[in-house]
Amino acid sequence: MLQFILSAGIIAMPFLIPIVILICLRFWPMKHDGQRTAMKLAWGFYGLSLAAFLGHAATLGAGMQEFFxxxxxxxxxxxxxxxxxxxxQAFAxxxxxxxVNWDTIMLFIEARRLRRERKNAEDPTQKP
Structure with missing residues (x-):
């Protein structure tokens, strides 16, 4: 019975991954528009990867076994x-x-903007 559950879980994994991500999104909602855009890109890329694997299986004529x-x-x-x-999949x-790392990315962008402003304040002849 445990072997059956394990095998069924492995077979269903391509379709369980999005469900797990959706469950996590219920607990940790996204706060920024950039996060929402990146999540839409991730869903799109993941869907394209599954479609590409289906295309691979159809091209070889090997069926769902080749897909998995x-x-x-x-x-x-x-x-x-x-x-x-x-x-x-890599893009997703x-x-x-x-x-996940949106706040950290924004810290680096903010630090770069502050450095540029400080540099312009020290040297007013330089173009912004």
Whole structure:
């Protein structure tokens, strides 16, 4: 029975990941518009990655088994669709990292703006 639950969980993982993210969003809502935009990008890239893996499986004619093998990183044959799926997954992860680390990113942007203002205040002949 435990083996069945584990196998079913592994098979359902591509579709459980978005559900887990949605549950986390209920507990930790996004405060900034940039976070919402990055989250929309992450959803889009993740959907494109699943579509690319479906395209990979359809191209090979291997069915859903090849889809899951490609999703888990062990496809029978690496093709352009498979590489596109991995690239889209990487973009989705980067977008999620932006969502999670938004406050830190804004600290760096604010520090850069303050440095530029201080530099302009010291040297008024320099263009802003």
């Amino acid at each position: 093998l490609a999703f888990w990183g062990a496809p029978g044959t690496m093709g352009a669709w498979c590489y596109a799926g991995y690239a889209f 992860v980067i977008a999620l990292m932006v969502v």
